[in-house]
Amino acid sequence: MGMGWYVTRRVAWAFFVTFIIVSITWGLLAAAPNPEVRAASTQAALEGGNPNEAREDARQRLGLDRPPWVRYVDYVSSIYTLQWGWSDTRSQPVTEAILNALFYTAQYSIPWTLLTILIGPVVGLYSAANQYSWRDHLATGFAFFGYAIPNFFFGIILLLVFGVELEWIPIIYDTDVAVFSWDNFVQLVVPVFVLVTGSIGGLMRVSRNEAAEYVNADFVKTARAKGVSIYRIYFRHVLRPTLVPVSTTLVGYLLYLFTGASLLVEVVFGIPGLGRLLFSALIAQDTNVVLGSTLFFTFVATVGNLLQDLVYTVLDPRIDFSDR
Amino acid sequence: MGIGGAAALAGCSGGGSEATETGTATETDGDALGTETDTPTPRSDLPEVGGTYTSVISSPIETLNGIYNTENTAAGAIAQTLLTTYGFKPGTRYLGQAWESLETDDGGKVWVASVRDNMKFSDPYGEVTAEDFVYQVQELQQAEWTATSDSDSWGSDTVESIQQTGEYEIQIELPEANLLYPETYDPILYPVPKGLLEPYVNEEDAEGLKQDEELNNLSFTGNLGPYKLEEWNRGNELRFTRNDEFFMREATDEFELFEKAPYFDTYRLRVVEEQSSRLGALETGDTDYAAIPPNRVSKFRDLDSVNVEIIPQPYNVPLVYNMRANGWNTGPGNLFRKRKFRRALGCAVDKKRLVKGVYRGLAEPEYTWQPRWSKWYPEEPVAEFGNPDGDLYGKEATQSRIKEAIADTDYAYQGDTLVNPEGDQVSLNLFHSAGQNTEKATAEFVAQEFSKNAGIDVRVEAIQGAQFANKYWQQEIPDNADSLEWSNGNYNAGPRTKATSQNGWDMSLVYGLNTYPLNPTTGSVFFIKDSFYNPYGYYPSWNAKELFNQASTASSEEELKSTLAEIFTKIAEDQPMGMLAFTPDQSGYSSDIVGPAENFFNGWNGDAWYREE
Numbered sequence: 001m002g003m004g005w006y007v008t009r010r011v012a013w014a015f016f017v018t019f020i021i022v023s024i025t026w027g028l029l030a031a032a033p034n035p036e037v038r039a040a041s042t043q044a045a046l047e048g049g050n051p052n053e054a055r056e057d058a059r060q061r062l063g064l065d066r067p068p069w070v071r072y073v074d075y076v077s078s079i080y081t082l083q084w085g086w087s088d089t090r091s092q093p094v095t096e097a098i099l100n101a102l103f104y105t106a107q108y109s110i111p112w113t114l115l116t117i118l119i120g121p122v123v124g125l126y127s128a129a130n131q132y133s134w135r136d137h138l139a140t141g142f143a144f145f146g147y148a149i150p151n152f153f154f155g156i157i158l159l160l161v162f163g164v165e166l167e168w169i170p171i172i173y174d175t176d177v178a179v180f181s182w183d184n185f186v187q188l189v190v191p192v193f194v195l196v197t198g199s200i201g202g203l204m205r206v207s208r209n210e211a212a213e214y215v216n217a218d219f220v221k222t223a224r225a226k227g228v229s230i231y232r233i234y235f236r237h238v239l240r241p242t243l244v245p246v247s248t249t250l251v252g253y254l255l256y257l258f259t260g261a262s263l264l265v266e267v268v269f270g271i272p273g274l275g276r277l278l279f280s281a282l283i284a285q286d287t288n289v290v291l292g293s294t295l296f297f298t299f300v301a302t303v304g305n306l307l308q309d310l311v312y313t314v315l316d317p318r319i320d321f322s323d324r
Numbered sequence: 325m326g327i328g329g330a331a332a333l334a335g336c337s338g339g340g341s342e343a344t345e346t347g348t349a350t351e352t353d354g355d356a357l358g359t360e361t362d363t364p365t366p367r368s369d370l371p372e373v374g375g376t377y378t379s380v381i382s383s384p385i386e387t388l389n390g391i392y393n394t395e396n397t398a399a400g401a402i403a404q405t406l407l408t409t410y411g412f413k414p415g416t417r418y419l420g421q422a423w424e425s426l427e428t429d430d431g432g433k434v435w436v437a438s439v440r441d442n443m444k445f446s447d448p449y450g451e452v453t454a455e456d457f458v459y460q461v462q463e464l465q466q467a468e469w470t471a472t473s474d475s476d477s478w479g480s481d482t483v484e485s486i487q488q489t490g491e492y493e494i495q496i497e498l499p500e501a502n503l504l505y506p507e508t509y510d511p512i513l514y515p516v517p518k519g520l521l522e523p524y525v526n527e528e529d530a531e532g533l534k535q536d537e538e539l540n541n542l543s544f545t546g547n548l549g550p551y552k553l554e555e556w557n558r559g560n561e562l563r564f565t566r567n568d569e570f571f572m573r574e575a576t577d578e579f580e581l582f583e584k585a586p587y588f589d590t591y592r593l594r595v596v597e598e599q600s601s602r603l604g605a606l607e608t609g610d611t612d613y614a615a616i617p618p619n620r621v622s623k624f625r626d627l628d629s630v631n632v633e634i635i636p637q638p639y640n641v642p643l644v645y646n647m648r649a650n651g652w653n654t655g656p657g658n659l660f661r662k663r664k665f666r667r668a669l670g671c672a673v674d675k676k677r678l679v680k681g682v683y684r685g686l687a688e689p690e691y692t693w694q695p696r697w698s699k700w701y702p703e704e705p706v707a708e709f710g711n712p713d714g715d716l717y718g719k720e721a722t723q724s725r726i727k728e729a730i731a732d733t734d735y736a737y738q739g740d741t742l743v744n745p746e747g748d749q750v751s752l753n754l755f756h757s758a759g760q761n762t763e764k765a766t767a768e769f770v771a772q773e774f775s776k777n778a779g780i781d782v783r784v785e786a787i788q789g790a791q792f793a794n795k796y797w798q799q800e801i802p803d804n805a806d807s808l809e810w811s812n813g814n815y816n817a818g819p820r821t822k823a824t825s826q827n828g829w830d831m832s833l834v835y836g837l838n839t840y841p842l843n844p845t846t847g848s849v850f851f852i853k854d855s856f857y858n859p860y861g862y863y864p865s866w867n868a869k870e871l872f873n874q875a876s877t878a879s880s881e882e883e884l885k886s887t888l889a890e891i892f893t894k895i896a897e898d899q900p901m902g903m904l905a906f907t908p909d910q911s912g913y914s915s916d917i918v919g920p921a922e923n924f925f926n927g928w929n930g931d932a933w934y935r936e937e
Contacts, residue, residue, distance in 0.1 A: 091535070160600070176561075272560035284386075
């Protein structure tokens with residue numbers, strides 16, 4: 001059995017897990033009172049009609065009088081054929097709402113994720129190499145500042161300074177500009193900066209501690225004695241083993257590539273992304289959107305787990321899943 | 325024009341919405357309804373067309389389907405492409421839009437509407453005629469298979485019959501004569517093609533109609549609005565482009581600048597949820613309009629680039645007491661139901677200090693259900709509960725009345741503290757909308773005053789509007805609704821001892837309620853115990869139903885005025901809720917925009933606003 005068989009089984013497992021989650025969701029929904037039925041009886045009462053009769057009519061119209069298994073099959077087939085219903089708070093199909101929001105989330109979450117996974121370990125490595133020096137303290141201070149200051153507050157401050165006072169960046173996010181354009185870069189630079197400073201702290205500290213273990217290891221001393229360049233020592237001999245324990249966090253961040261929506265930053269900068277979509281739907285009780293978003297995140301999380309396991313094998317050849 | 329449209333019963337207080345049909349209490353005192361000369365200075369030549377007008381709003385628009393929309397902000401967006409039947413202009417004069425006129429010659433029983441003859445829908449629906457309106461009312465608004473947002477305006481209680489009497493003429497007969505029928509806003513309708521509605525009507529397909537692409541994208545609107553919708557980016561922006569064939573261009577008798585309207589190539593309505601971002605955008609010129617909170621007005625007044633307009637609006641700030649069975653959760657009974665107790669609470673809050681401290685002097689204290697600038701405000705003085713200049717405010721005034729009210733109960737005073745039968749201090753919760761700082765400050769002020777003057781502890785709690793609406797404000801329909809004395813929907817599902825909301829609550833500041841200054845009879849629903857809108861379970865101790873009925877059927881303005889004066893006097897005495905203040909909208913406009921005016925009808929000619937170079 002090779003790696004291919006392992007991956008196949010894991011993908012099948014991912015489908016099974018999502019199927020279980022979809023089924024549980026259906027059970028919960030079926031047990032809850034239907035708002036449309038309630039609305040129908042209310043309307044009947046308002047117009048002097050018979051609320052009980054209206055309730056039965058609505059149940060019939062919505063197909064709730066069919067046997068549970070028929071409704072279940074219908075529901076599951078709708079889920080897997082992406083018929084996720086209509087969003088009452090956005091007046092559009094749920095899948096369209098999620099795709100639209102994803103488009104804007106991806107524009108800031110991709111640079112945010114890439115910068116975080118690039119800068120975090122590198123700054124950690126730099127700190128480890130200069131342990132207890134003023135450079136280490138500066139890097140640590142920077143990391144902790146970003147970690148400690150709330151993103152939305154930092155965002156508002158930067159918006160006031162660079163947007164209102166200096167007028168270097170626009171105050172309102174513009175969806176009209178092209179994705180790969182200078183205008184889009186300018187309007188996204190501050191949100192991405194805020195998010196990166198907020199997320200590199202943890203990664204940087206873990207990397208620093210791991211790297212510190214290897215800085216004075218025998219193989220590093222040997223490399224130095226052989227005259228290997230300092231950059232090669234750090235990036236090839238120290239960074240790589242450092243990344244194995246860090247990778248759990250790293251892969252978590254990789255998932256952010258498309259789904260790492262930050263509600264507060266989206267609100268402050270007016271970006272119509274996934275975070276705002278889900279939050280608004282929760283507040284307004286737009287069940288279809290909440291359900292759709294939850295399913296979407298479920299798919300991504302199960303796939304992400306699989307990716308995480310595979311990344312281990314790339315970073316550390318000693319880890320092998322082929323015999324599992 | 326068209327921005328106001330259908331006036332909602334309740335709105336979230338605290339501002340933040342698009343400017344609606346409104347002008348100012350404080351600065352144009354006595355002239356808040358405007359005059360016939362409330363128009364921009366006449367020009368010898370028409371303004372140049374070009375550029376973009378940008379406006380910001382605080383929350384996304386849920387639907388552009390006018391048949392089901394109930395939100396003022398969305399109505400403002402729809403109005404950019406689709407004008408309603410009529411509006412009002414300064415001086416409460418009729419502004420003919422889709423209906424050039426709406427007149428009566430028999431004292432208000434039969435009304436005749438004239439549809440303009442230069443309106444057309446987009447292909448393939450053709451010309452707009454009387455038939456489109458009559459069909460919509462008879463087959464949709466009066467139908468039982470769906471609940472439109474205007475159903476109540478066209479039910480059998482409101483309209484006896486509607487029929488087409490010519491290609492461009494409609495006759496509406498009312499059950500009772502009503503001289504102020506247009507001022508009720510009931511006859512406001514969007515023109516919608518009969519051909520578009522027919523398939524849904526035939527199938528009785530409410531969901532299909534709600535989701536119809538043409539209705540949601542406003543693609544059927546032909547020449548019926550100043551702009552055409554180019555793109556609706558949910559949660560972020562609506563972008564409109566100029567409509568060269570706008571039908572109101574021929575209505576220069578209404579306003580001469582309509583001749584080339586609109587004067588912008590593009591209209592952008594952008595959603596910015598964060599208040600500081602909206603204000604920052606106004607300051608930097610990224611938007612031409614933003615609502616300004618009271619504590620920032622003086623700062624924006626100092627800016628050359630912004631004009632601040634203080635615009636009166638019809639919503640008040642009521643402290644609502646829950647008189648239903650799940651109200652008053654601090655002990656047995658429900659003292660809110662006692663008139664004497666409510667009058668005592670009326671004496672506990674200093675309304676002048678509230679207006680000065682929280683609203684920075686921009687609001688007006690409210691003593692009865694009508695702003696002072698309304699022409700229906702009583703000429704004789706009304707009881708002014710909470711006025712520190714009289715004897716209806718303070719600890720003595722409050723506690724002496726409470727002691728009278730609780731004489732037949734086990735509640736008592738221990739020193740200055742009101743205690744329940746168990747000996748614990750009476751403690752009530754007070755909800756306000758989360759994120760609305762002015763509303764929160766109002767709630768905290770009320771809490772301080774109740775503690776100081778009544779010895780009642782008030783716990784201030786923030787809540788999301790949608791959550792409050794669903795779980796606290798609306799009642800659940802009882803299973804035995806048929807057997808109840810009345811059951812009128814979620815806002816009054818039955819008598820207050822039988823129908824309650826899902827969760828208990830004591831007091832709320834979440835909603836401002838509409839006082840309908842143009843025709844206060846529309847607000848009767850707030851005071852009649854079995855009306856369709858009585859979430860708080862108020863039973864008047866005065867003959868509310870009879871008096872409002874008398875007002876609705878008054879045969880002359882004098883009779884109407886004296887009946888309404890009697891109503892407002894009774895309301896002030898009965899204190900159905902703690903009437904606190906009338907707060908105007910504080911609107912910030914770019915200083916180069918010509919058109920905004922500080923009166924109740926601000927925006928009536930918004931399609932002819934322009935940018936001065």
